[in-house]
Amino acid sequence: MVSDVIELSELEHDALTEVVNIGVSRAAASLRKMVGHQVLLSVPAVEIVTRQKAGVLLGERESNGLVAVEQNFSGAFAGRAMLIFPQAHSLALARAVAGDEISNEELADLEQEALAETGNVILNSCLATMANMLKRPLTMSIPTVNKGDASTLFSEPVKDDEDGPVLFLYINFSIHQRDLRGYIAMMMDMPSMHSLKDLLAEFIRQVVGDQE
Amino acid sequence: MPNSSDRWSATRSKPARVLQFRNRDGPKAVTAEPPSLASTDDKHSLLGQLRERLNISLLAAGAAGSWDWDISRNQLYLDDRMAALYGIDPAEADAGLATSIFFKAIYPGDANRIRIAVAGLLHGAELFFKTYRIITSDDQVCWVEAHGRCHFDAAGRPERFSGILVDVTERHRVEERLRIAQSAGGIGTFEHIPGHATVMVSHEFCRLLGLNSADVLPVVTINRLVKEGCPPLLEMGRQQGEDLTYSEIGVRRADNGEERWLARRGEAVRDVEGGGVRFIGVIYDVTESKRVEDALRHLNDTLEQRVEREIAERLQIEEALRQAQKMEAVGQLTGGIAHDFNNLLTVILGNVDMARSRLGNSGDERIERALANAQKGAERASALTQRLLAFSRRQPLAPKKILVSRLLQGMAELISRSLGETVILKTETTPDLWTVEADPNQLENAILNLAVNGRDAMDGSGTLTLTAANIPSGELLPSGEIASRDYLMLSVTDTGSGMSQEAVDRAFEPFFTTKEVGKGTGLGLSMVYGFVKQSGGDIHISSRLREGTTVCLYLPRAGDASADLSDQIIPGEQPSSLNETVLVVEDDEDVRQFAVECLLELGYQVIQAAGGREALSLLIERQEDVQLLVTDVVMPGLSGRQLAEAAQQLNPSLPILYVSGYPRDVILQDGRVKEGVELLSKPFTQQALAAKVRELLDQSVSVEV
Numbered sequence: 001m002v003s004d005v006i007e008l009s010e011l012e013h014d015a016l017t018e019v020v021n022i023g024v025s026r027a028a029a030s031l032r033k034m035v036g037h038q039v040l041l042s043v044p045a046v047e048i049v050t051r052q053k054a055g056v057l058l059g060e061r062e063s064n065g066l067v068a069v070e071q072n073f074s075g076a077f078a079g080r081a082m083l084i085f086p087q088a089h090s091l092a093l094a095r096a097v098a099g100d101e102i103s104n105e106e107l108a109d110l111e112q113e114a115l116a117e118t119g120n121v122i123l124n125s126c127l128a129t130m131a132n133m134l135k136r137p138l139t140m141s142i143p144t145v146n147k148g149d150a151s152t153l154f155s156e157p158v159k160d161d162e163d164g165p166v167l168f169l170y171i172n173f174s175i176h177q178r179d180l181r182g183y184i185a186m187m188m189d190m191p192s193m194h195s196l197k198d199l200l201a202e203f204i205r206q207v208v209g210d211q212e
Numbered sequence: 213m214p215n216s217s218d219r220w221s222a223t224r225s226k227p228a229r230v231l232q233f234r235n236r237d238g239p240k241a242v243t244a245e246p247p248s249l250a251s252t253d254d255k256h257s258l259l260g261q262l263r264e265r266l267n268i269s270l271l272a273a274g275a276a277g278s279w280d281w282d283i284s285r286n287q288l289y290l291d292d293r294m295a296a297l298y299g300i301d302p303a304e305a306d307a308g309l310a311t312s313i314f315f316k317a318i319y320p321g322d323a324n325r326i327r328i329a330v331a332g333l334l335h336g337a338e339l340f341f342k343t344y345r346i347i348t349s350d351d352q353v354c355w356v357e358a359h360g361r362c363h364f365d366a367a368g369r370p371e372r373f374s375g376i377l378v379d380v381t382e383r384h385r386v387e388e389r390l391r392i393a394q395s396a397g398g399i400g401t402f403e404h405i406p407g408h409a410t411v412m413v414s415h416e417f418c419r420l421l422g423l424n425s426a427d428v429l430p431v432v433t434i435n436r437l438v439k440e441g442c443p444p445l446l447e448m449g450r451q452q453g454e455d456l457t458y459s460e461i462g463v464r465r466a467d468n469g470e471e472r473w474l475a476r477r478g479e480a481v482r483d484v485e486g487g488g489v490r491f492i493g494v495i496y497d498v499t500e501s502k503r504v505e506d507a508l509r510h511l512n513d514t515l516e517q518r519v520e521r522e523i524a525e526r527l528q529i530e531e532a533l534r535q536a537q538k539m540e541a542v543g544q545l546t547g548g549i550a551h552d553f554n555n556l557l558t559v560i561l562g563n564v565d566m567a568r569s570r571l572g573n574s575g576d577e578r579i580e581r582a583l584a585n586a587q588k589g590a591e592r593a594s595a596l597t598q599r600l601l602a603f604s605r606r607q608p609l610a611p612k613k614i615l616v617s618r619l620l621q622g623m624a625e626l627i628s629r630s631l632g633e634t635v636i637l638k639t640e641t642t643p644d645l646w647t648v649e650a651d652p653n654q655l656e657n658a659i660l661n662l663a664v665n666g667r668d669a670m671d672g673s674g675t676l677t678l679t680a681a682n683i684p685s686g687e688l689l690p691s692g693e694i695a696s697r698d699y700l701m702l703s704v705t706d707t708g709s710g711m712s713q714e715a716v717d718r719a720f721e722p723f724f725t726t727k728e729v730g731k732g733t734g735l736g737l738s739m740v741y742g743f744v745k746q747s748g749g750d751i752h753i754s755s756r757l758r759e760g761t762t763v764c765l766y767l768p769r770a771g772d773a774s775a776d777l778s779d780q781i782i783p784g785e786q787p788s789s790l791n792e793t794v795l796v797v798e799d800d801e802d803v804r805q806f807a808v809e810c811l812l813e814l815g816y817q818v819i820q821a822a823g824g825r826e827a828l829s830l831l832i833e834r835q836e837d838v839q840l841l842v843t844d845v846v847m848p849g850l851s852g853r854q855l856a857e858a859a860q861q862l863n864p865s866l867p868i869l870y871v872s873g874y875p876r877d878v879i880l881q882d883g884r885v886k887e888g889v890e891l892l893s894k895p896f897t898q899q900a901l902a903a904k905v906r907e908l909l910d911q912s913v914s915v916e917v
Binding site for chain 2: 010011014015017018019021022024025026028029040041042043053056057059060061062063064129133203204206207208
């Protein structure tokens with residue numbers, strides 16, 4: 001399992017959660033600007049699992065169809081980031097982003113675009129935060145929207161066929177009185193995971209070392 | 213147990229905003245209309261009022277204190293309660309403290325974790341939600357839940373980090389107790405509002421189902437683990453009025469597919485908004501008790517059947533035992549009678565024989581006819597005693613390896629002649645039949661006997677089928693037993709009148725016959741039975757009235773495959789008149805007299821003894837002279853065999869002829885004649901005795917040469 005390869009201490013895990021928390025907060029701020037409403041994203045819960053386990057975890061929590069906004073990234077880390085949420089919430093999310101003014105027909109046309117943009121904002125914020133803290137550049141691909149279920153979303157390998165680690169985040173969205181839930185998954189290769197681990201160690205050293 | 217909705221409440225209530233009313237150059241109040249104040253005094257009094265109001269609301273919210281961390285100025289402000297908790301002078305806390313004070317009261321084991329979380333806030337994270345321990349000014353450890361939030365300036369830079377502390381010591385204790393109760397007792401809890409697609413569950417709940425730990429799961433995820441035919445663990449459409457009834461539900465664990473039984477209990481709680489209900493319940497594993505219960509129920513349900521079966525089995529065994537004991541008793545009785553009869557018949561037959569040869573051609577024709585009739589009658593009686601001995605399994609057998617198919621071929625003509633023209637004879641044999649080891653003459657007798665029985669049952673017309681087949685060990689025999697070794701099965705089937713079950717049960721008993729008086733002796737099947745049993749085999753009859761009968765013989769497969777079918781060579785009988793000395797030992801006076809007279813007439817020198825001891829002393833006395841020992845087997849005192857052994861010690865080359873109507877195991881080994889021993893069955897004729905004596909004397913001469 002991943003834990004054999006990527007061993008995160010309790011503090012490193014806390015640090016990872018906070019790094020992601022910073023990213024998610026930036027994402028919430030960006031979304032707020034975008035939709036002009038109060039947007040809150042909850043403190044994320046983070047796990048590092050295998051792709052297979054990620055499929056199981058997601059499958060247990062979501063038994064219906066899912067939508068995923070996917071973006072590949074390269075630079076300080078390389079891999080694929082996905083914003084995943086239940087298909088049933090997809091229109092509501094699009095509505096929240098697009099506003100109440102437009103008609104349902106128009107919304108249906110805009111749905112894909114709205115989802116791609118939302119995903120782009122959230123994923124970009126999370127990844128950019130990490131890259132910033134590593135002080136290394138990161139480039140991201142154009143977002144694509146895919147539909148599927150828990151097992152199919154993780155079936156396509158990032159590169160080669162290794163069962164690489166997945167950074168699996170649970171977050172809840174609250175956009176303008178709508179409660180939506182979603183997941184962020186970042187499939188990374190091993191070098192990226194090691195870079196991340198170094199980042200976390202540095203973060204801890206600064207925070208704990210400084211104040212003690 | 214904190215869940216996501218708890219996390220919201222902190223930010224929604226936004227207590228930190230009120231703290232912004234502090235009399236400093238901080239951010240402006242967010243309330244719509246800040247009161248316009250005439251004087252500083254007025255300001256102070258209004259501030260006092262607002263603080264008072266804030267305290268009341270914080271108290272009502274259960275807050276143990278609140279803080280405001282000014283990021284740009286690097287100052288920390290605590291309210292009175294939090295200052296008291298930290299043991300800091302409220303005036304100092306109000307004036308502003310070093311930000312490191314925030315961590316001062318935090319329990320050391322939790323401090324680093326909180327430092328990291330705060331660092332996240334200072335670097336741009338928005339929400340702060342942590343549970344940790346603090347050590348209060350009076351050295352008490354208490355659990356607090358911190359709900360904080362970061363505020364950003366127009367440029368998006370973190371500006372203030374403020375929040376409240378809630379004392380959750382009591383709740384934490386209850387939660388710990390609940391958690392331990394759940395894991396120690398293996399009890400998982402759930403909370404479900406009917407109609408909702410998700411359900412709140414405990415970690416133990418997930419563990420019992422083999423799911424990954426989660427606080428909230430879709431109802432379908434849980435219900436799809438339930439085995440077919442069981443009610444769902446959580447009913448989506450449950451009626452509001454109903455309670456959660458106890459039920460046992462079979463599930464297939466999500467992680468390893470193992471089948472388990474879970475019990476579900478719970479209550480309906482009516483406190484949901486709008487008067488609805490929540491179902492709060494528990495599940496726990498009852499697989500083991502369910503298994504025991506099922507096994508017990510099954511045992512109970514089948515008790516009567518099992519008792520009946522046991523009784524039936526026992527009755528069957530008792531019946532078989534009774535039958536076997538009866539056959540054994542009858543066998544002993546008939547064997548005993550046959551033995552005595554043989555002695556009598558030997559005397560009768562021998563004397564009639566002698567009388568006839570003495571009479572020659574010169575005598576009265578009527579006397580000759582009378583003697584001939586007497587001899588015929590005695591011979592028939594002799595045949596009868598042979599059959600009785602056969603049944604009682606005491607006939608000497610000379611087993612040989614037999615190819616049954618060849619034996620049947622050889623018998624075909626004899627059998628079809630016996631059956632007559634109107635009965636069709638069919639022979640069905642499979643190729644590669646195993647060889648058996650049995651006495652071929654007796655086997656032929658048995659087959660012929662069965663064929664004749666079949667013919668009689670068919671009343672002159674029908675089909676008689678002879679079948680031979682291999683029965684490997686392990687196959688089921690018609691008797692219901694499993695074959696313990698390889699057998700060759702030989703069956704004779706007729707299409708005759710069949711037998712009633714009662715007749716089948718008694719068919720092997722001697723003198724039991726279904727034939728008309730005078731038509732059968734009732735000994736045919738008894739003989740076959742005795743022969744098969746003595747040969748280590750078995751016999752079985754199946755019959756249906758008006759349909760026919762099949763008799764199956766099971767003969768053990770011979771150890772060696774090669775069969776010896778060479779015909780027995782009967783040595784030519786040539787009565788000689790030599791002068792060898794023969795010692796005759798026989799306790800029955802009449803039999804001895806007959807034998808002695810026969811031998812004397814043949815020209816032998818005869819000495820005689822009435823018992824073993826007498827014979828032995830004669831042998832010692834006249835050792836040189838005695839060339840042959842003829843002895844009875846069963847005698848009081850020294851038996852024939854003991855005598856023979858003693859005689860052979862004196863003279864190892866002395867030939868010995870046993871004469872017996874009842875050899876039993878004195879000379880039989882496994883029902884066979886011992887090698888090197890000659891046996892003459894009683895009753896015997898003068899000719900038979902003459903032939904045997906000559907044969908032995910000639911053999912011993914050739915051995916000596």
